[in-house]
Amino acid sequence: METFERAVDEYGPGQLWVGSFVAVLLVAVGAVMAAPQAVWDRFLWQYFWGPVYADAKSASCAEMTASGPQPLYDGCSAAIQEGRLIAEPGYTIVSEVGYMLILVYMLVGVYFLLERLDIAEDPKLYFAFVPFMLLGGALRTVEDATDRAVDAGVTPIVEYPLSSLIISPVIYGTVFLLTLLVLVACVDLEQRGVIDSYYRTTGAIGGAFVAVTLLYLTFVALTREYATLYPSVLITTVMLASALSYGLYRLFESYRPALNNGTGYIGLLVIWGHAIDGVANVLLADWLDALNVPLTYYPKHPANEFIIEATEALQPASLSAAIGTSWPFLIVKLAVASLVVSLFNQEFIDDSPRYALLLLIAVTAVGLGPGTRDMLRATFGI
Structure with missing residues (x-):
């Protein structure tokens, strides 16, 4: 313990984090080289990169063969039954746990970076990051559009391997790095007196990225046969999510105001982001x-799939036919988001404003990003 404290005092936590990051990469590369089949083929590829590869190839699944990965467009179930090494698009419990650990680890690194830059204590930065959360979902929809283009025999705007940068979950890393790049550049511009506010400029740049992406998707929906514009999905999702989140916010304000005291309107946006995800999932599944x-x-997340299967098993068939089986997912999203917001009381935020702000951004992003993607891909018929 004393050795660790001396290292922190001598090098600083940020440099130690960078050192640990390099060490993890070296260990991973060494493990792959030492046992490629066990580490790469049957773990990293099957659970992490294989699903991305299959998605990028618009395939039903991908198989790792002696000559390398191959996309499969049918026969995936038979291949799995035969014991072949198969990766399917989407998430598994293994991959979701892995990505969760990566997220926590990267959040620590971002915290040290923000501490070094001496920023992110102002809650206004949260609002500057919201456009980038929307951008992640919008860019993921662009990749969905490339899949439809390939199916239609049209050359997409982005092809593999570049398209892998905007496939979940790689898209989170792409937007994460883009956001950091914009943020650091804006901080530098403010320090040099070029701009007045780094967070306003950061938000404006993010908003511009979102606008350009949505314009492209609108162009595709209006001019390509493989896409169709359905604005009712966008309108319904936003209206329902806004009504539900604001209703909860006002309910807390009236009966448990302490729940809103710490986060204020940031808490409202946290709930709204997860409401977008919940409503979009329910609409796409049943309505x-x-x-x-x-x-x-079809649901790609194990949690959503489990909730639907459990509802189908427990809910009467007549009721399922009337209201669907995905509605509990929305309830869970709203409940969890509300619970998380309640944890950020004023004392916690005052003691660790930068850490609290970073956590609130992360919590919002994991709801608003996927929710935006689901909402937009149905809106643009992709």
């Missing part, structure tokens, strides 16, 4: 026919 959207989507 697209009611919105006259002739599309079918």
